[in-house]
Amino acid sequence: MFVQSTLAPQKPVVEVTQTLPWVEKYRPQKIDELAHQEEIVNALQTSLSSGSLPHLLFYGPPGTGKTSAILAIAKQMFGPDLYKSRVLELNASDDRGINVVREKIKKFAQVAVTKYQNAQCPNFKIIILDEADSLTSDAQSALRRVIEKYTKVTRFCLICNYISKIIDPLASRCAKFRFKPISEEAHLNRLKYICEQERINCTNDAFSLLIQVSEGDLRKSITALQSTSKLHGDWISDQMVLDVAAVIPADVINQIYQSLQGTFEEVQQLSADLILEGFQPDSIIFQLFDFLLSRQEISDIKKAKIVEVLAEVDYGLVAGGNESLLILKALSSIQEILNN
Structure with a gap:
């Protein structure tokens, strides 16, 4: 009597690192591997050696190492065995309401940790709130009380691009570190x-x-x-x-500048061609901005008016306006400014 095997056929093992995005594959694993943030690295190295860590607030432009810094120091503090149980990472842009603070964050923060004989392992947990500037005001106010109540067993790290969107009572409870653009x-x-x-x-x-x-x-x-x-x-x-x-070539920017000195019909045709070619409207705005500011023949008054026009168009793009009409508005307005 033959018995059919119920075991699934084994699949070839693929090395995980080969499929990882390079951003994750080459993310710093130690705090001293962080690029171009020497002052922050020195401060965090001191916290690492002493085993104590304040509540942290990391802010600055995207892609400058804010998340990498806190993940690296958490891995060094807790090691691979305790990292998963001691670190809670949340993206506040997804979980941004007050219920998240009351349920997920508070439940994790209030649980006590086991004391280990190893002096290098601190007796607290870390909660990482990425994009904390997306939290609502009510959620930030609730978070302030949670930080106060459970500070003995939990440390918080808030990560944001704009510190002005973090309420003052919350920011005052954290050590603030500004991450600079990478040199x-x-x-x-x-x-x-x-x-x-x-x-x-x-x-x-x-x-x-x-x-x-x-x-x-x-x-x-x-x-x-x-x-x-x-x-x-x-x-x-x-x-x-x-x-x-998706960078607009320099010859296309030159072509736009030449058309601005022609007729409105030429500008209208060019704006339609730019959209049909698939160029991103925000890329057109920013690259045209840099190009026009570098032109010596354009007076400072005209440059100021051009910047105002481009700012209005950029706001319209962010608000979801019609791309073709906004690009036409930008080019025709700049043409009028240059010809007057």
């Missing part, structure tokens, strides 16, 4: 390290373009590098980066 030198060193590990040949012009496009956001440049590599292989040029990063 070009630190940016270049990190990108070169990743290229060496992934065996990618990247030209100097491509590196410069990646740094320029990212504007201090290391996560953005690493993602663009990986996308370019997956699309074009292990040799990367500046033109390949242009194609992937």
Whole structure:
């Protein structure tokens, strides 16, 4: 009598690191691996060596290492065995209401931790609230009381882009650290390290373009590098980066400037062509902004008026306005300013 096996066929094991995004694969595992944040690294190293940690408030532009810093110090403090039980990571942009503070955060914060003989392991937990500036005012007010009540067993780390959106009573309970945009030198060193590990040949012009496009956001440049590599292989040029990063070529910006000195019909046709070509409206606005400010022949008064127009159009794009009409408004308004 034959018995049919109920065991599922074994699937080939795929190494996890090969499928990880490079942003996660090369995320710093130790606090001293953090790029271009020397003052913050020194302060956190002191907390790590002493085993004490205050409530933290990390703020600054995206992609500058805020989340990486707190994850690295938590891994060093607790080690791989205790990390999952001692660290709660929440994204406040998803869980932003007062019920989350009352249920998830309060329940985790109030549980006491076991004391270990190992002096390097602190007797507290860490709650990480990413994008804390998305929390509602009621949720922030409730969180203030939770921080006060359970500070003996729980430390909080709030991460945000805009500290002005954090209420003062909450901010005053935390040690504040501002993360600066990544410098070009630190940016270049990190990108070169990743290229060496992934065996990618990247030209100097491509590196410069990646740094320029990212504007201090290391996560953005690493993602663009990986996308370019997956699309074009292990040799990367500046033109390949242009194609992937959706950057508007310099000759297109020059063409826009030339059209601004022509008729309204030319501007109308150009604005329609730009949308049909698939150029991002916000990229058009920002790159045109940089280009026009660098032109010596345009007076300061005209530049100020142009900036005002571009700011209104940018606000309209964020609010969900019609892209074609807003780009036409921007170009026609700038044309009128330049011709007067």
